[in-house]
Amino acid sequence: MKPAVRTGSHYITGDVACAEGAIAAGCRFFGAYPITPATEVAEHMAERLPDVGGTFIQMEDEIAAIASILGASWTGVKTMTATSGPGFSLMMENLGLGVCTETPCVIVNVQRTGPSTGLPTQTGQGDMMQARWGSHGDYELIAIAPSSPQDCFYHTILAFNLSEKYRVPVLVMADEIVGHMSEKVVIPDAKEITLVSRPKPKGRKDRFRLYEPGPNGVAPMPAIGEGYNVHVTGLTHDERGYPSMTVEAQEQMMARLKGKIRNNLDDIIHTEEYLMEDADIVIVSYGISVRTGLTAVDEARKLGYKAGLFRLITVWPFPEGRIKALAKKVKAFVVPELNLGQIRREVERCAFGRAPAIGVPHCGGWVHDPDDILKTIKEAAR
Amino acid sequence: MKPEERVEERNPIEDFLRMDRIPHIWCPGCGIGTVVTSFAEAMKKSELDLDKVAVVSGIGCTGRVAGYVKFDSFHTTHGRAIPFATGLKLANPELKVVVFSGDGDIAGIGGNHFIHAARRNMDILVICVNNFNYAMTGGQVAATTPLTANLSTAPFGNFEYPFNLAYLADACGATYVARWTSLHIRRVTKSIQEALAKRGFSFIEVITPCVTLYARRNRLGDGLNLLKYYYDKSEMKHGADTRTVDIDFQGKIIVGKFVDKDKPTFLECMNTHLQKTLGDKYVPYGVKP
Numbered sequence: 001m002k003p004a005v006r007t008g009s010h011y012i013t014g015d016v017a018c019a020e021g022a023i024a025a026g027c028r029f030f031g032a033y034p035i036t037p038a039t040e041v042a043e044h045m046a047e048r049l050p051d052v053g054g055t056f057i058q059m060e061d062e063i064a065a066i067a068s069i070l071g072a073s074w075t076g077v078k079t080m081t082a083t084s085g086p087g088f089s090l091m092m093e094n095l096g097l098g099v100c101t102e103t104p105c106v107i108v109n110v111q112r113t114g115p116s117t118g119l120p121t122q123t124g125q126g127d128m129m130q131a132r133w134g135s136h137g138d139y140e141l142i143a144i145a146p147s148s149p150q151d152c153f154y155h156t157i158l159a160f161n162l163s164e165k166y167r168v169p170v171l172v173m174a175d176e177i178v179g180h181m182s183e184k185v186v187i188p189d190a191k192e193i194t195l196v197s198r199p200k201p202k203g204r205k206d207r208f209r210l211y212e213p214g215p216n217g218v219a220p221m222p223a224i225g226e227g228y229n230v231h232v233t234g235l236t237h238d239e240r241g242y243p244s245m246t247v248e249a250q251e252q253m254m255a256r257l258k259g260k261i262r263n264n265l266d267d268i269i270h271t272e273e274y275l276m277e278d279a280d281i282v283i284v285s286y287g288i289s290v291r292t293g294l295t296a297v298d299e300a301r302k303l304g305y306k307a308g309l310f311r312l313i314t315v316w317p318f319p320e321g322r323i324k325a326l327a328k329k330v331k332a333f334v335v336p337e338l339n340l341g342q343i344r345r346e347v348e349r350c351a352f353g354r355a356p357a358i359g360v361p362h363c364g365g366w367v368h369d370p371d372d373i374l375k376t377i378k379e380a381a382r
Numbered sequence: 383m384k385p386e387e388r389v390e391e392r393n394p395i396e397d398f399l400r401m402d403r404i405p406h407i408w409c410p411g412c413g414i415g416t417v418v419t420s421f422a423e424a425m426k427k428s429e430l431d432l433d434k435v436a437v438v439s440g441i442g443c444t445g446r447v448a449g450y451v452k453f454d455s456f457h458t459t460h461g462r463a464i465p466f467a468t469g470l471k472l473a474n475p476e477l478k479v480v481v482f483s484g485d486g487d488i489a490g491i492g493g494n495h496f497i498h499a500a501r502r503n504m505d506i507l508v509i510c511v512n513n514f515n516y517a518m519t520g521g522q523v524a525a526t527t528p529l530t531a532n533l534s535t536a537p538f539g540n541f542e543y544p545f546n547l548a549y550l551a552d553a554c555g556a557t558y559v560a561r562w563t564s565l566h567i568r569r570v571t572k573s574i575q576e577a578l579a580k581r582g583f584s585f586i587e588v589i590t591p592c593v594t595l596y597a598r599r600n601r602l603g604d605g606l607n608l609l610k611y612y613y614d615k616s617e618m619k620h621g622a623d624t625r626t627v628d629i630d631f632q633g634k635i636i637v638g639k640f641v642d643k644d645k646p647t648f649l650e651c652m653n654t655h656l657q658k659t660l661g662d663k664y665v666p667y668g669v670k671p
């Protein structure tokens with residue numbers, strides 16, 4: 001076998017960096033289905049997994065790909081799949097199964113432009129709301145947005161760690177440009193990478209309850225084949241994991257599914273701030289749009305505007321608290337994104353009328369011209 | 383009778399069922415329970431490490447089986463039991479993975495997964511309860527409904543050609559294919575035992591009465607009438623050419639073991655091939671040293 005962590009400095013694409021991040025995080029099962037611009041994640045995993053004692057399978061469609069990683073995860077293995085818009089749509093039902101059964105797994109969506117086949121396969125950020133609400137019913141999950149190949153490496157590890165810790169599917173919401181661009185990616189020594197594994201049950205097997213929450217609200221998870229005789233269902237279930245068709249059971253299950261995320265927001269939400277100390281115009285941005293946003297901030301500063309950038313690494317759950325606090329002191333938010341205002345609306349909701357959230361909409365296909373963002377900053381400052 | 387005396391009466395298959403979930407939801411006269419009994423019997427007789435058995439169901443009346451068997455068991459989404467099971471098996475090759483689901487689940491919405499798992503010779507056993515309809519949703523026409531049978535979405539009778547599931551499985555490469563009716567309790571048990579002892583994609587179809595919907599709508603009488611029909615009209619033909627085992631409405635049902643052959647499984651093919659191409663640096667996957 002070869003070392004799982006390819007320590008060193010590499011010049012690789014974001015897609016390959018996602019795959020390397022996954023291997024470094026301990027991912028040993030990948031269920032694939034090809035789709036540009038995510039195919040290279042699968043291709044790289046197909047080549048790498050045999051090196052490190054893992055399995056790769058190209059399934060018959062994306063529904064099968066996600067179903068396979070959910071199954072594989074219950075054997076105690078860390079699992080991933082990668083897709084783009086059309087495949088992401090096909091995965092929605094089983095994403096819900098993953099949430100409901102609290103199955104750790106990572107799904108990479110290298111976004112392209114939609115709706116439908118759209119502009120294959122140019123960049124877009126139009127799946128952000130689908131990431132949040134695409135499966136039916138109410139639920140919480142975690143979504144992370146990388147802005148560079150280096151991020152792809154670290155954020156995929158972060159995705160695995162959060163997924164394992166909170167027993168929830170985690171989405172890595174990249175986009176075509178981040179996925180396809182080649183940049184320097186530094187992979188550290190294996191021992192410098194912090195890895196988290198799902199909590200394991202202790203104590204007597206006959207007293208074990210599959211969904212009895214631990215101290216942070218997350219229930220320990222046995223692997224199958226260990227003699228726990230677990231029953232896992234997408235039906236509303238009680239703490240034993242048994243179906244329970246009552247309003248009370250639904251309430252209890254939902255409280256647990258929601259609570260384990262909402263009560264740990266400080267741990268889950270990762271953000272970055274750039275020139276925010278005195279900023280009165282705040283760009284709120286994520287993914288590829290952070291890069292154009294930063295250029296616009298620098299330009300604005302040169303012209304004397306007090307611009308700053310608030311970067312969402314974790315997009316879901318949304319950093320409501322920080323936006324709320326900022327809304328009290330800033331003049332306006334500017335939200336450039338490669339869609340017609342999905343996250344802008346979220347910012348507006350959290351700002352609660354205290355500061356306007358001005359979009360810089362873009363239909364996708366290419367990134368913003370930083371001048372368009374700058375123009376919006378100037379307007380907002382007026 | 384006092385409770386302690388009842389211990390005597392304990393059914394020997396109770397060890398394989400989640401007795402704390404009984405009573406089950408199935409209608410009186412439904413055949414699904416009989417197939418579960420055969421499955422439990424087969425498990426009892428098998429020499430498997432029961433901790434290493436996993437049962438996966440999709441959604442439907444039959445989909446509820448996963449909730450009643452005392453193994454690691456998964457009640458997944460409609461049609462997706464097979465790819466879920468594929469993940470289980472590949473990530474832990476030590477497991478014996480059994481998919482237990484309905485005809486609609488396996489051959490309708492999940493048909494694509496079914497043919498691909500057979501093609502890959504994925505090492506799983508698929509037990510398909512074929513009641514000729516989508517029962518859970520109230521008796522709609524299915525991909526297995528015989529011509530002319532009446533169902534709620536075929537109110538004037540079915541005019542679509544049905545699947546011959548045994549032929550489909552065979553054509554896609556399954557290494558074990560058998561068909562029985564739920565009347566053939568011992569045959570089903572034996573068939574499950576045989577299939578469990580094999581490696582590769584095994585498929586057992588069990589024709590099963592849905593008394594409440596299929597039988598009532600087609601005026602076929604109660605469960606007993608259907609079992610009588612199975613008794614009168616089943617014809618055992620081991621090794622029958624699967625192309626010839628179509629089922630007509632209330633017609634002859636050819637039962638038996640149609641296919642029993644050996645060929646390398648997905649994982650065996652993967653290991654052999656990667657060893658050949660990558661040489662010594664490849665460590666065979668899932669093989670105990």
Ligand SMILES: Cc1ncc(C[n+]2csc(CCOP(=O)(O)OP(=O)(O)O)c2C)c(N)n1
Nearest residue numbers: 441442443444460484485486487516517518
């Ligand atoms: C995606 C999806 N579509 C539709 C349904 C509704 N549904 C539940 S069970 C079922 C049919 C089940 O038929 P079969 O697999 O033959 O099982 P049976 O109830 O006959 O045992 C359908 C259509 C669903 N649960 N999920």
Ligand code: SF4
Nearest residue numbers: 409412443517592593
């Ligand atoms: S509806 Fe039909 S298949 Fe479902 S439990 Fe009743 S008899 Fe059985």
Ligand SMILES: [Mg+2]
Nearest residue numbers: 484485513515
């Ligand atoms: Mg059916």
